[in-house]
Amino acid sequence: MAVPAIVLFFLFHTLPALEGVFYSFTDSTGYGDWKFVGFENYVNLFSDDSVLHSYRFTLGFAALSTVVVNAISLAIAVCLTRNIKFRGLLRGIFFLPAVLATIVIGYVFNFLFSSGLTGIGRSLGISWLSDSILGNPHLAWLGVVLVAVWQSCATTIVIYMAGLQSVPGDVLEAATIDGANSWQRFWRITFPLLAPFLTINMVLSLKNQLMVFDLVVALTGGGPGTSTQSISYLIYHNGFTGGQFAYQSANAVIYFVVIAMLSLVQLRALRAREVSA
Template sequence: MRQRLRDPVTGLLFVLPMLVLFLIFKIFPTLGAAGMSLTNWNIGGEWSFVGADNYARLLDDVTFWTSLRVTLVYAAVYVPLTVVVALGTALLLNQVVFLRGLFRGMLFLPYVTSFVLAGIIWRWIYEYSGLINGLLAKADLGPVPFLEQSALVLPALAVVSVWKGFGYSMLILLAGLKSIPGTYLEAATVDGASPWQRFRRITLPLLKPTLFFVLVIETIGAFQTFDTIYVMTGGGPARATYTLIYGIYDHGFRSFDFGYAATWGMVLFAIVLVVSLVQRRLLDRGNT
């Protein structure tokens, strides 16, 4: 019995520190937010149980439905663009032999840059007197209000987030590409398969588990985007960038209505969970 229990207990001891941190900083706060969403908790620590009143209020809140639409549109732009850019750069790096580490470091560098610093730099790039509009002016195309026009501001912010965050997914996908046996691709090449056929029939199917992980983390990141919006637009113009996470900040740290802010957070948690499960179902039919 001791022999059979030794390996599981040893493994548990190795993961116990991270498990404790996960419980403290993930599980317990989530349970606390779920309980807080059933109260009218305020900044003074005073609260009373209100049951489902916050959720009923949420359903009648026009601001919530606006923020939900904005969040979904942003995710629909950001996630596919990030995956395509990360996968494309990973495929290129997988073919590079000379100075591979240098190129990998250069492409990963934006990921370790501060979101606030990146937001300030890109806000200058998008301004009327900034880099992009300066180049457009030389081509007589006129200034473009990237951050002032509701139809352009979300794609503009998505580009910033892609530039800032694709490096992490690129490394994950690159590791997935390295795990694919080279003999499969060599055999397909000998059989006359084109590069596109090798990618579609061999690389992409074997990359599905890694691709699923990247889709999940990028979707979660899209729903949690805050820093870039806070620095560059502040939820505007006309709440065109007022996402769910920005609404949580607005209600919690501006209005100090923590109970209602927690309600927004629980709805966001449920949405991310459902989207992740749907992605898993569609991507690999439960075989990941």
């Protein structure tokens, strides 16, 4: 029964990936004749300013977004596990971004940043709110981070809530009897027991943020200039419309290696923390 799924996976995932690796050693533009150039594409990547800038932006964006997403999600999950009014409704509201298409979210926030907030700023005479941050090369990254965090929190909140519900209540009750306050109970008992859930969220968050593409397309298109150009967007844009098919295929191979290495290092470090916790 698994054979059809394996065949489809190979045809639509593994085979294209292997073809990309093959073409990364050529000078192909995506059509016409081509010839082998060896490692020339890979060597040129390390001296290409646009590629290096995209890596700096993507790595910085992913690191910041991952930390902010997990911090906010954990705080919200803790609040939602307590006895507060409309807890069920709030859970549904917080999970809403997970069921919306990323490209739709991007265009909605593009409108909010470009027309909604700027219109409010001009009507109220607030100068710093009158101009869209997406048009500012120094602040456009902030808009991408805000939207990415808003969307990513949905699933991480659910995972943290599942982890919090697995914490034994009798342990927390015993700590309360021993005189531990709420912060001590969280930091000494709850947080260490959440280590496996923290590992899942951190690894998935970093991987997803490193692969940011839809939000960049809808919010900034990589601009202003190339200030918010992620690696995925650079590979897509220059590979399919810039005549750099083979060159960006090599970039995609390097990109895959970077994501795999970062994920393995992060997983190893967090798993070691689980053991020590």
